[in-house]
Amino acid sequence: METVLHTDVLVLGGGSAGMAAAIAASRKGLKVTLVERNAFLGGKATAAEVGTICGLYHFSKKEESEYVVNGFAREFADALQQRSATRPLHNAEGLHYLPYHIDAFKQLCVEWLHAHQVHIHFNAVLKTVETRDDKIMTASVIADGKPFTIFLKSLIDCSGDSVISGAAHLPVIKTDHYQAAAQVFTMQGVAEDNEARLGLIMMKALRAAIDDDVLPDFYDRVYVVQGSLRNNQVSLKVGLPLPVTYAPGNLQELKTVAESFVQNLAQFLVNRVAAFKQASIQHIAPEVGTRTGLRSVGRYVLTEEDVLQCRKFDDAVANGSWPIEEWVQHRRVSMSYFNEHDYYQVPAACLQSASIQNLFFAGRNISATEKAIASARVMGICLQTGYAAGCLAAAFANNQPQNEEVKQVQNGQL
Ligand SMILES: Cc1cc2nc3c(=O)[nH]c(=O)nc-3n(C[C@H](O)[C@H](O)[C@H](O)COP(=O)(O)OP(=O)(O)OC[C@H]3O[C@@H](n4cnc5c(N)ncnc54)[C@H](O)[C@@H]3O)c2cc1C
Incomplete structure:
Protein backbone atom coordinates (compact mmCIF):
# COMPACT_ATOMS: atom_id res chain seq x y z
CA MET A 1 0.00 0.00 0.00
CA GLU A 2 1.25 3.51 -0.85
CA THR A 3 2.58 5.54 2.08
CA VAL A 4 0.65 8.68 3.02
CA LEU A 5 2.29 11.58 4.88
CA HIS A 6 0.89 14.81 6.28
CA THR A 7 2.76 18.10 6.50
CA ASP A 8 1.94 21.76 6.99
CA VAL A 9 4.44 23.13 4.45
CA LEU A 10 6.04 21.18 1.60
CA VAL A 11 9.26 22.60 0.10
CA LEU A 12 10.40 21.25 -3.27
CA GLY A 13 14.17 21.58 -3.76
CA GLY A 14 16.98 21.88 -1.23
CA GLY A 15 19.08 24.61 -2.87
CA SER A 16 19.79 28.03 -1.29
CA ALA A 17 16.14 29.07 -1.60
CA GLY A 18 14.63 25.76 -0.43
CA MET A 19 16.90 25.52 2.60
CA ALA A 20 16.00 29.09 3.66
CA ALA A 21 12.27 28.50 3.00
CA ALA A 22 12.18 25.31 5.07
CA ILE A 23 13.95 26.96 8.02
CA ALA A 24 11.62 29.99 7.91
CA ALA A 25 8.48 27.83 7.98
CA SER A 26 9.92 25.68 10.76
CA ARG A 27 10.69 28.79 12.84
CA LYS A 28 6.96 29.56 12.64
CA GLY A 29 6.35 26.30 14.51
CA LEU A 30 5.07 24.27 11.54
CA LYS A 31 5.75 20.74 10.35
CA VAL A 32 7.95 21.11 7.25
CA THR A 33 8.83 18.47 4.66
CA LEU A 34 11.56 19.02 2.05
CA VAL A 35 11.85 16.90 -1.10
CA GLU A 36 15.23 16.90 -2.87
CA ARG A 37 16.24 15.08 -6.05
CA ASN A 38 19.92 14.80 -5.15
CA ALA A 39 21.49 12.88 -2.26
CA PHE A 40 22.80 16.16 -0.82
CA LEU A 41 21.67 19.76 -0.29
CA GLY A 42 22.75 23.09 -1.80
CA GLY A 43 21.43 22.87 -5.38
CA LYS A 44 23.56 24.86 -7.81
CA ALA A 45 25.74 26.11 -4.92
CA THR A 46 27.11 22.61 -4.34
CA ALA A 47 26.14 20.46 -7.36
CA ALA A 48 27.44 22.98 -9.92
CA GLU A 49 30.12 24.24 -7.45
CA VAL A 50 29.36 27.91 -8.08
CA GLY A 51 31.84 28.97 -5.34
CA THR A 52 30.85 32.56 -4.43
CA ILE A 53 27.69 34.12 -3.00
CA CYS A 54 26.71 37.36 -4.76
CA GLY A 55 23.98 39.79 -3.78
CA LEU A 56 24.69 39.97 -0.03
CA TYR A 57 26.46 43.33 0.06
CA HIS A 58 25.97 46.90 -1.15
CA PHE A 59 27.11 47.73 -4.67
CA SER A 60 29.88 50.14 -3.72
CA LYS A 61 33.49 50.96 -4.55
CA LYS A 62 34.26 51.11 -0.82
CA GLU A 63 36.89 48.63 0.35
CA GLU A 64 34.67 47.30 3.10
CA SER A 65 31.80 44.92 2.24
CA GLU A 66 28.56 46.13 3.87
CA TYR A 67 25.52 43.85 4.06
CA VAL A 68 22.50 45.06 2.06
CA VAL A 69 20.30 42.59 3.92
CA ASN A 70 19.65 41.46 7.50
CA GLY A 71 18.02 38.38 8.94
CA PHE A 72 18.51 34.85 7.69
CA ALA A 73 20.66 35.59 4.59
CA ARG A 74 23.14 37.41 6.79
CA GLU A 75 23.00 34.77 9.52
CA PHE A 76 23.74 32.03 6.96
CA ALA A 77 26.50 34.03 5.24
CA ASP A 78 28.22 34.75 8.57
CA ALA A 79 28.18 31.04 9.47
CA LEU A 80 29.36 30.01 5.99
CA GLN A 81 32.18 32.55 6.03
CA GLN A 82 33.36 31.24 9.38
CA ARG A 83 33.06 27.57 8.35
CA SER A 84 34.87 28.22 5.04
CA ALA A 85 37.53 30.50 6.61
CA THR A 86 37.00 33.02 3.80
CA ARG A 87 36.15 36.71 3.67
CA PRO A 88 34.21 38.90 1.24
CA LEU A 89 36.13 40.08 -1.84
CA HIS A 90 35.31 42.85 -4.31
CA ASN A 91 36.21 43.88 -7.83
CA ALA A 92 37.04 47.28 -9.32
CA GLU A 93 33.41 47.87 -10.41
CA GLY A 94 32.22 47.70 -6.77
CA LEU A 95 30.75 44.19 -6.76
CA HIS A 96 31.29 42.37 -3.46
CA TYR A 97 30.93 38.58 -3.05
CA LEU A 98 31.68 35.84 -0.54
CA PRO A 99 33.80 32.82 -1.59
CA TYR A 100 32.86 29.60 0.23
CA HIS A 101 33.85 25.96 0.43
CA ILE A 102 31.50 23.52 -1.25
CA ASP A 103 31.57 21.01 1.64
CA ALA A 104 30.99 23.77 4.21
CA PHE A 105 27.85 24.83 2.28
CA LYS A 106 26.56 21.23 2.16
CA GLN A 107 27.27 20.61 5.85
CA LEU A 108 25.66 23.84 7.06
CA CYS A 109 22.48 23.15 5.08
CA VAL A 110 22.08 19.67 6.51
CA GLU A 111 22.98 20.69 10.07
CA TRP A 112 20.62 23.67 10.07
CA LEU A 113 17.71 21.73 8.55
CA HIS A 114 18.14 18.94 11.11
CA ALA A 115 18.37 21.50 13.93
CA HIS A 116 15.02 22.88 12.68
CA GLN A 117 13.44 19.38 12.55
CA VAL A 118 12.75 19.60 8.83
CA HIS A 119 11.80 16.17 7.41
CA ILE A 120 14.09 15.68 4.41
CA HIS A 121 13.52 13.15 1.63
CA PHE A 122 16.67 12.74 -0.50
CA ASN A 123 16.78 11.05 -3.93
CA ALA A 124 13.15 12.09 -4.21
CA VAL A 125 11.31 13.70 -7.11
CA LEU A 126 7.90 15.26 -7.33
CA LYS A 127 5.70 13.53 -9.90
CA THR A 128 2.20 15.00 -9.74
CA VAL A 129 0.07 17.34 -7.67
CA GLU A 130 -3.67 17.19 -7.07
CA THR A 131 -5.47 20.52 -7.31
CA ARG A 132 -8.93 21.26 -5.96
CA ASP A 133 -10.48 24.65 -6.86
CA ASP A 134 -7.64 27.13 -6.32
CA LYS A 135 -5.52 25.01 -3.94
CA ILE A 136 -3.04 22.18 -4.25
CA MET A 137 -4.15 19.43 -1.86
CA THR A 138 -1.52 16.69 -2.28
CA ALA A 139 1.82 15.98 -3.96
CA SER A 140 2.94 12.56 -5.21
CA VAL A 141 6.62 11.89 -4.77
CA ILE A 142 8.92 8.97 -5.60
CA ALA A 143 11.87 8.54 -3.22
CA ASP A 144 14.41 5.76 -3.84
CA GLY A 145 11.90 4.09 -6.16
CA LYS A 146 9.05 4.15 -3.57
CA PRO A 147 5.95 6.29 -4.25
CA PHE A 148 4.21 8.24 -1.50
CA THR A 149 1.58 10.95 -1.23
CA ILE A 150 1.94 14.07 0.90
CA PHE A 151 -1.13 15.94 2.17
CA LEU A 152 -0.22 19.59 2.67
CA LYS A 153 -1.54 23.01 3.65
CA SER A 154 0.84 25.11 1.54
CA LEU A 155 3.86 24.47 -0.68
CA ILE A 156 6.90 26.32 -2.01
CA ASP A 157 8.49 25.64 -5.38
CA CYS A 158 12.26 26.03 -4.96
CA SER A 159 13.12 23.56 -7.75
CA GLY A 160 14.76 26.29 -9.85
CA ASP A 161 12.70 25.13 -12.83
CA SER A 162 9.07 25.67 -11.72
CA VAL A 163 8.47 21.93 -11.42
CA ILE A 164 5.26 22.43 -9.39
CA SER A 165 3.75 24.85 -11.91
CA GLY A 166 4.55 22.26 -14.59
CA ALA A 167 2.92 19.45 -12.60
CA ALA A 168 -0.16 21.62 -11.94
CA HIS A 169 -0.38 22.61 -15.65
CA LEU A 170 -0.07 26.31 -14.79
CA PRO A 171 1.33 28.86 -17.26
CA VAL A 172 5.07 29.54 -16.95
CA ILE A 173 7.41 32.30 -18.12
CA LYS A 174 9.59 30.94 -20.94
CA THR A 175 12.07 32.47 -23.31
CA ASP A 176 13.66 31.54 -26.66
CA HIS A 177 17.16 32.05 -25.24
CA TYR A 178 18.09 30.93 -21.75
CA GLN A 179 21.42 32.01 -20.29
CA ALA A 180 24.49 30.05 -21.32
CA ALA A 181 25.37 27.05 -19.14
CA ALA A 285 31.56 19.47 -10.58
CA PRO A 286 28.82 16.81 -10.73
CA GLU A 287 26.27 19.07 -12.49
CA VAL A 288 26.52 21.38 -15.48
CA GLY A 289 25.44 24.82 -14.22
CA THR A 290 22.24 25.93 -15.93
CA ARG A 291 21.60 29.51 -14.91
CA THR A 292 17.99 30.21 -15.85
CA GLY A 293 14.96 28.04 -16.55
CA LEU A 294 11.16 28.26 -16.49
CA ARG A 295 9.69 30.74 -14.02
CA SER A 296 6.30 30.56 -12.33
CA VAL A 297 3.67 33.24 -12.94
CA GLY A 298 3.05 35.22 -9.79
CA ARG A 299 0.78 38.10 -8.83
CA TYR A 300 3.53 40.39 -10.21
CA VAL A 301 6.32 39.80 -12.74
CA LEU A 302 9.60 41.54 -11.85
CA THR A 303 11.02 43.39 -14.89
CA GLU A 304 14.32 44.70 -16.21
CA GLU A 305 13.11 48.28 -15.55
CA ASP A 306 12.36 47.43 -11.90
CA VAL A 307 15.93 46.21 -11.52
CA LEU A 308 17.75 48.97 -13.43
CA GLN A 309 15.64 51.78 -11.94
CA CYS A 310 16.03 50.35 -8.44
CA ARG A 311 12.28 50.22 -7.85
CA LYS A 312 11.09 49.89 -4.25
CA PHE A 313 7.77 48.18 -3.37
CA ASP A 314 5.34 48.48 -0.44
CA ASP A 315 5.26 44.69 -0.17
CA ALA A 316 9.05 44.28 -0.61
CA VAL A 317 10.57 41.16 0.94
CA ALA A 318 14.12 41.20 -0.51
CA ASN A 319 16.80 43.73 -1.44
CA GLY A 320 18.62 43.17 -4.75
CA SER A 321 22.07 44.73 -5.06
CA TRP A 322 23.41 42.71 -8.00
CA PRO A 323 23.42 44.03 -11.62
CA ILE A 324 21.85 42.21 -14.55
CA GLU A 325 24.49 39.62 -15.41
CA GLU A 326 23.97 38.01 -18.82
CA TRP A 327 25.81 34.99 -20.11
CA VAL A 328 25.25 34.14 -23.76
CA GLN A 329 26.79 31.47 -25.99
CA HIS A 330 28.75 33.72 -28.34
CA ARG A 331 30.56 36.18 -26.07
CA ARG A 332 31.89 36.79 -22.58
CA VAL A 333 29.62 37.95 -19.76
CA SER A 334 27.94 41.37 -19.97
CA MET A 335 26.69 43.43 -17.03
CA SER A 336 24.00 46.17 -16.85
CA TYR A 337 24.55 48.25 -13.74
CA PHE A 338 22.31 50.55 -11.72
CA ASN A 339 23.61 53.41 -9.55
CA GLU A 340 26.24 52.65 -6.98
CA HIS A 341 24.93 52.42 -3.36
CA ASP A 342 21.37 51.79 -4.63
CA TYR A 343 19.38 48.53 -4.82
CA TYR A 344 16.01 47.31 -6.09
CA GLN A 345 13.46 45.28 -4.19
CA VAL A 346 11.59 42.06 -4.87
CA PRO A 347 7.89 42.27 -3.89
CA ALA A 348 6.01 39.46 -2.12
CA ALA A 349 3.72 39.37 -5.18
CA CYS A 350 6.57 37.74 -7.16
CA LEU A 351 6.58 34.84 -4.69
CA GLN A 352 2.89 33.90 -4.76
CA SER A 353 1.06 32.12 -7.57
CA ALA A 354 -1.36 34.22 -9.62
CA SER A 355 -3.94 31.42 -9.57
CA ILE A 356 -3.20 28.90 -6.78
CA GLN A 357 -3.66 30.40 -3.32
CA ASN A 358 -1.38 28.05 -1.39
CA LEU A 359 1.50 27.92 -3.92
CA PHE A 360 4.59 30.08 -3.32
CA PHE A 361 7.95 30.25 -5.11
CA ALA A 362 11.49 31.31 -4.26
CA GLY A 363 14.98 31.41 -5.74
CA ARG A 364 15.69 31.34 -9.43
CA ASN A 365 12.13 30.39 -10.42
CA ILE A 366 10.34 33.44 -8.97
CA SER A 367 7.98 35.42 -11.18
CA ALA A 368 10.44 37.53 -13.21
CA THR A 369 11.39 38.23 -16.81
CA GLU A 370 14.56 36.65 -18.27
CA LYS A 371 16.47 39.95 -17.80
CA ALA A 372 15.26 40.49 -14.22
CA ILE A 373 16.10 36.93 -13.18
CA ALA A 374 19.61 37.48 -14.60
CA SER A 375 20.03 39.62 -11.47
CA ALA A 376 17.60 38.09 -8.94
CA ARG A 377 18.97 34.52 -9.36
CA VAL A 378 22.15 35.20 -7.34
CA MET A 379 22.28 33.36 -4.04
CA GLY A 380 22.18 36.39 -1.72
CA ILE A 381 18.74 37.13 -3.22
CA CYS A 382 17.66 33.43 -3.33
CA LEU A 383 18.33 33.19 0.43
CA GLN A 384 16.07 36.22 0.99
CA THR A 385 13.22 35.14 -1.31
CA GLY A 386 13.50 31.65 0.18
CA TYR A 387 13.13 32.88 3.74
CA ALA A 388 10.28 35.24 2.78
CA ALA A 389 8.40 32.51 0.88
CA GLY A 390 8.76 30.21 3.92
CA CYS A 391 7.17 32.89 6.14
CA LEU A 392 4.35 33.57 3.65
CA ALA A 393 3.59 29.86 3.17
CA ALA A 394 3.55 29.42 6.97
CA ALA A 395 1.16 32.36 7.39
CA PHE A 396 -1.13 30.81 4.79
CA ALA A 397 -1.04 27.42 6.55
CA ASN A 398 -1.86 29.17 9.86
CA ASN A 399 -4.71 31.25 8.33
CA GLN A 400 -2.86 34.44 9.21
CA PRO A 401 -3.06 37.64 7.10
CA GLN A 402 -0.32 37.89 4.43
CA ASN A 403 0.17 41.64 4.82
CA GLU A 404 1.03 41.24 8.53
CA GLU A 405 3.57 38.56 7.59
CA VAL A 406 5.10 40.81 4.90
CA LYS A 407 5.65 43.48 7.57
CA GLN A 408 7.39 40.95 9.81
CA VAL A 409 9.65 39.86 6.95
CA GLN A 410 10.48 43.50 6.23
CA ASN A 411 11.35 44.14 9.88
CA GLY A 412 13.55 41.05 10.01
CA GLN A 413 15.37 41.10 6.74
CA LEU A 414 15.33 44.51 5.00
C1 LIG B 1 27.62 28.39 -13.55
C2 LIG B 1 26.91 29.23 -12.56
C3 LIG B 1 27.59 30.21 -11.88
C4 LIG B 1 26.94 30.98 -10.94
N1 LIG B 1 27.65 31.90 -10.22
C5 LIG B 1 27.07 32.47 -9.16
C6 LIG B 1 27.85 33.22 -8.25
O1 LIG B 1 29.06 33.38 -8.43
N2 LIG B 1 27.23 33.76 -7.17
C7 LIG B 1 25.87 33.61 -6.95
O2 LIG B 1 25.38 34.11 -5.94
N3 LIG B 1 25.12 32.92 -7.81
C8 LIG B 1 25.68 32.33 -8.88
N4 LIG B 1 24.93 31.57 -9.73
C9 LIG B 1 23.47 31.51 -9.52
C10 LIG B 1 23.06 30.67 -8.34
O3 LIG B 1 24.00 29.65 -8.08
C11 LIG B 1 21.69 30.00 -8.53
O4 LIG B 1 20.79 30.86 -9.20
C12 LIG B 1 21.11 29.66 -7.17
O5 LIG B 1 22.01 28.80 -6.49
C13 LIG B 1 19.75 29.03 -7.34
O6 LIG B 1 19.29 28.59 -6.09
P1 LIG B 1 17.84 27.95 -6.00
O7 LIG B 1 17.71 27.42 -4.63
O8 LIG B 1 16.83 28.88 -6.53
O9 LIG B 1 17.87 26.75 -7.08
P2 LIG B 1 18.87 25.53 -7.22
O10 LIG B 1 20.14 25.80 -6.56
O11 LIG B 1 18.84 25.17 -8.66
O12 LIG B 1 18.15 24.40 -6.36
C14 LIG B 1 17.04 23.68 -6.84
C15 LIG B 1 17.01 22.35 -6.11
O13 LIG B 1 15.81 21.66 -6.49
C16 LIG B 1 16.12 20.30 -6.77
N5 LIG B 1 15.11 19.82 -7.73
C17 LIG B 1 14.91 20.25 -8.99
N6 LIG B 1 13.89 19.57 -9.56
C18 LIG B 1 13.43 18.70 -8.62
C19 LIG B 1 12.39 17.73 -8.60
N7 LIG B 1 11.60 17.48 -9.65
N8 LIG B 1 12.19 17.01 -7.46
C20 LIG B 1 13.01 17.23 -6.38
N9 LIG B 1 14.00 18.13 -6.33
C21 LIG B 1 14.21 18.87 -7.44
C22 LIG B 1 17.53 20.35 -7.35
O14 LIG B 1 18.19 19.10 -7.22
C23 LIG B 1 18.18 21.45 -6.49
O15 LIG B 1 18.78 20.94 -5.33
C24 LIG B 1 25.54 30.79 -10.69
C25 LIG B 1 24.86 29.79 -11.38
C26 LIG B 1 25.51 29.01 -12.29
C27 LIG B 1 24.76 27.92 -12.99
Missing part, protein backbone atom coordinates in the same frame (compact mmCIF):
# COMPACT_ATOMS: atom_id res chain seq x y z
CA ALA A 182 28.79 26.60 -17.55
CA GLN A 183 30.90 23.78 -16.14
CA VAL A 184 33.12 24.27 -13.10
CA PHE A 185 36.16 22.06 -12.52
CA THR A 186 39.19 22.16 -10.23
CA MET A 187 42.87 21.77 -11.14
CA GLN A 188 45.55 20.83 -8.62
CA GLY A 189 49.33 21.35 -8.77
CA VAL A 190 49.07 24.95 -10.02
CA ALA A 191 52.35 26.89 -9.60
CA GLU A 192 51.05 30.43 -9.01
CA ASP A 193 49.83 32.09 -5.83
CA ASN A 194 48.32 35.28 -7.24
CA GLU A 195 44.82 34.65 -8.56
CA ALA A 196 44.55 37.80 -10.71
CA ARG A 197 47.93 37.07 -12.31
CA LEU A 198 46.93 33.46 -12.98
CA GLY A 199 43.75 34.65 -14.71
CA LEU A 200 45.72 37.07 -16.89
CA ILE A 201 48.39 34.53 -17.85
CA MET A 202 45.72 31.97 -18.73
CA MET A 203 43.63 34.40 -20.79
CA LYS A 204 46.69 35.68 -22.67
CA ALA A 205 47.64 32.13 -23.68
CA LEU A 206 44.07 31.27 -24.70
CA ARG A 207 43.68 34.51 -26.70
CA ALA A 208 46.92 33.88 -28.59
CA ALA A 209 45.89 30.30 -29.40
CA ILE A 210 42.45 31.48 -30.62
CA ASP A 211 44.07 34.16 -32.83
CA ASP A 212 46.43 31.49 -34.27
CA ASP A 213 43.46 29.15 -34.95
CA VAL A 214 44.88 26.59 -32.54
CA LEU A 215 41.69 26.78 -30.45
CA PRO A 216 38.09 27.66 -31.42
CA ASP A 217 36.89 31.09 -30.28
CA PHE A 218 34.66 29.80 -27.43
CA TYR A 219 37.86 29.12 -25.47
CA ASP A 220 37.77 32.79 -24.43
CA ARG A 221 34.79 31.92 -22.15
CA VAL A 222 37.05 30.56 -19.40
CA TYR A 223 37.05 32.21 -15.95
CA VAL A 224 38.79 31.68 -12.62
CA VAL A 225 36.18 31.16 -9.86
CA GLN A 226 36.96 34.16 -7.65
CA GLY A 227 38.65 33.35 -4.36
CA SER A 228 39.23 29.69 -5.31
CA LEU A 229 43.04 29.69 -5.65
CA ARG A 230 44.43 28.10 -2.51
CA ASN A 231 46.91 25.31 -1.73
CA ASN A 232 47.92 25.16 -5.41
CA GLN A 233 44.37 24.36 -6.47
CA VAL A 234 42.13 26.57 -8.57
CA SER A 235 38.57 26.22 -9.86
CA LEU A 236 37.84 27.25 -13.43
CA LYS A 237 34.45 27.93 -14.99
CA VAL A 238 33.93 27.36 -18.72
CA GLY A 239 30.97 28.79 -20.66
CA LEU A 240 29.46 26.06 -22.85
CA PRO A 241 29.01 26.76 -26.58
CA LEU A 242 25.69 24.89 -26.78
CA PRO A 243 22.28 26.54 -26.19
CA VAL A 244 20.19 25.62 -23.15
CA THR A 245 16.78 24.64 -24.53
CA TYR A 246 15.41 22.15 -21.97
CA ALA A 247 14.39 19.95 -24.93
CA PRO A 248 14.66 16.21 -24.19
CA GLY A 249 18.35 15.21 -24.17
CA ASN A 250 19.63 18.81 -23.93
CA LEU A 251 21.10 18.40 -20.42
CA GLN A 252 22.93 15.22 -21.48
CA GLU A 253 24.31 16.99 -24.58
CA LEU A 254 25.52 19.88 -22.40
CA LYS A 255 27.25 17.38 -20.12
CA THR A 256 29.00 15.70 -23.06
CA VAL A 257 30.16 19.04 -24.50
CA ALA A 258 31.34 20.13 -21.02
CA GLU A 259 33.36 16.93 -20.50
CA SER A 260 35.30 17.32 -23.75
CA PHE A 261 35.77 21.09 -23.27
CA VAL A 262 37.24 20.53 -19.79
CA GLN A 263 39.57 17.74 -20.94
CA ASN A 264 40.85 19.73 -23.96
CA LEU A 265 41.27 22.92 -21.95
CA ALA A 266 43.19 21.16 -19.16
CA GLN A 267 45.46 19.52 -21.74
CA PHE A 268 46.11 22.90 -23.40
CA LEU A 269 46.92 24.59 -20.07
CA VAL A 270 49.32 21.82 -19.04
CA ASN A 271 51.10 21.91 -22.42
CA ARG A 272 51.19 25.67 -23.00
CA VAL A 273 51.03 27.60 -19.70
CA ALA A 274 54.00 27.34 -17.32
CA ALA A 275 51.87 27.76 -14.17
CA PHE A 276 49.87 24.64 -15.14
CA LYS A 277 52.86 22.50 -16.25
CA GLN A 278 52.57 20.12 -13.26
CA ALA A 279 48.80 20.52 -12.92
CA SER A 280 46.04 17.96 -13.40
CA ILE A 281 42.25 17.83 -13.07
CA GLN A 282 41.37 17.26 -9.43
CA HIS A 283 37.63 16.91 -10.04
CA ILE A 284 34.75 18.11 -12.20
